[in-house]
Amino acid sequence: MDISVVIPLYNEAESLPELYAWIDRVMNANGYTYEVIFVNDGSTDDSWQVITDLSKTSEHVRGIKFRRNYGKSPALYCGFEQAQGDVVITMDADLQDSPDEIPELYRMIKEEGYDLVSGYKQKRYDPISKTLPTKLFNATARKISGIKNLHDFNCGLKAYRQAVVKNIEVYGEMHRYIPYLAKNAGFNKIGEKVVQHQARKYGSSKFMGLNRFVNGYLDLLTLWFLSTFGKKPMHVFGFLGTIMFFIGFLAAFLIGADKLWCLANHIPQRLVTDSPYFYIALTMMIIGTQLFLTGFLGDLISRSSSGRNDYQIETTI
Numbered sequence: 001m002d003i004s005v006v007i008p009l010y011n012e013a014e015s016l017p018e019l020y021a022w023i024d025r026v027m028n029a030n031g032y033t034y035e036v037i038f039v040n041d042g043s044t045d046d047s048w049q050v051i052t053d054l055s056k057t058s059e060h061v062r063g064i065k066f067r068r069n070y071g072k073s074p075a076l077y078c079g080f081e082q083a084q085g086d087v088v089i090t091m092d093a094d095l096q097d098s099p100d101e102i103p104e105l106y107r108m109i110k111e112e113g114y115d116l117v118s119g120y121k122q123k124r125y126d127p128i129s130k131t132l133p134t135k136l137f138n139a140t141a142r143k144i145s146g147i148k149n150l151h152d153f154n155c156g157l158k159a160y161r162q163a164v165v166k167n168i169e170v171y172g173e174m175h176r177y178i179p180y181l182a183k184n185a186g187f188n189k190i191g192e193k194v195v196q197h198q199a200r201k202y203g204s205s206k207f208m209g210l211n212r213f214v215n216g217y218l219d220l221l222t223l224w225f226l227s228t229f230g231k232k233p234m235h236v237f238g239f240l241g242t243i244m245f246f247i248g249f250l251a252a253f254l255i256g257a258d259k260l261w262c263l264a265n266h267i268p269q270r271l272v273t274d275s276p277y278f279y280i281a282l283t284m285m286i287i288g289t290q291l292f293l294t295g296f297l298g299d300l301i302s303r304s305s306s307g308r309n310d311y312q313i314e315t316t317i
Contacts, residue, residue: 002032003106004085004162008039008075009093013046016093020054020061023099027060030103037062038093039079042069055317063317073175078313080165086110088165092156098196105159108191115164115187118150118179119157119195137176137220144224145180150192153179157195161187173219237295245288251281 005023009016020036027034038051040063048065055061064078076090087109091097101119108117134154141153154176168181179190255278262269272278 001035001085003027003034003087003089003102004083005034005036005089005091005102006039006076006079006083007036007091007093008041008072008079009043009047010041010069011043011045011047012093013043013050015095016047016050016054019093019095019099020058023102024058024060026099026102032106035060035062035083035085037064037079037082039063039075040065041071041075042066052317061317064313065315066313071173073170073173076175076178077170080168080170082316083162083165086162088160088162090156090158090160096198097157098198101157101193101195102159105157105193108193109159109161112191113189114159114191115161115189116179116182117159117191117193118152119155120150120152120192121155121197122151122194123197141177141180141220144220145177145183147179147183147190150179150190152192153177155195163187172222176219234295237291239295241288241291241293241295243288244284244291248281248284248286248288251277252285255281 007019016038023034023036038054038061040048040051048063051061051063051065055063062082064075064082066075066078079090080088087106089102089105091099097119105117105119108114134152138151138153142148142150145153147153158178160182164182164185164187167185167187168178170178170181174181182190255272255275259269259272261267
């Protein structure tokens with residue numbers, strides 16, 4: 001199979017028939033063999049009924065239905081698991097991503113040898129409450145990830161070599177940083193294509209507001225830490241704990257030595273326990289020990305959560 005199109009969605013019933021018809025026209029015009037995997041992320045409207053009806057009229061339609069709303073990353077994770085195409089295309093269900101971009105994305109993967117091609121919505125039709133956080137996210141993501149050629153990490157329209165989606169783990173809300181995940185998995189040929197962005201035709205965006213802004217940075221910080229120390233937590237916690245314990249121990253030793261010197265020379269000196277520096281030193285030793293143990297325990301449980309991607313799927317098509 002040439003192409004798998006994975007489409008996560010939440011309450012997009014009005015858009016789905018038009019979106020599928022558009023994808024079908026593009027695929028038939030280019031002679032691709034394909035499948036479209038709709039992942040219904042706990043929609044409360046008629047989205048699943050629309051997907052069911054589409055599957056009855058087309059052999060290319062597949063569907064995954066979550067029992068409740070988990071988020072975009074879990075939807076992509078489950079879609080990637082089911083995808084069979086040599087090239088996997090992801091796009092949003094709101095008709096803001098154009099299926100006409102698929103042939104060029106497919107060509108860049110197959111002919112130019114890219115592992116991942118990310119869309120770049122150079123001209124956007126989103127409100128400033130969405131575009132401003134996006135620009136800040138992308139500037140920070142470029143700096144931290146080292147992927148300097150990407151302008152729009154969070155663009156839903158992307159193309160992947162199949163090996164990429166089978167070897168990355170998209171969890172939590174990490175869909176914003178899939179190029180970074182791919183790079184950490186060893187897929188370094190990452191490209192970008194300017195794509196058409198269209199105004200939303202039905203409904204309103206499900207991803208706006210301050211929560212999106214804050215979570216984006218927290219996710220990026222998590223991903224940076226995991227990619228740097230995730231498999232070696234002892235390297236950061238153990239190092240910090242050792243330094244802190246050593247400084248605290250040295251301070252306590254100096255306080256004790258000063259007390260002994262004063263006693264030997266018959267110089268009046270207050271009790272060691274009356275000095276605030278003694279308690280500061282003791283606290284540093286305790287915190288240092290705790291950090292060291294944190295690193296040790298982190299090494300034991302690092303990346304071992306068996307249920308991180310355990311999502312309840314009600315039914316599939």
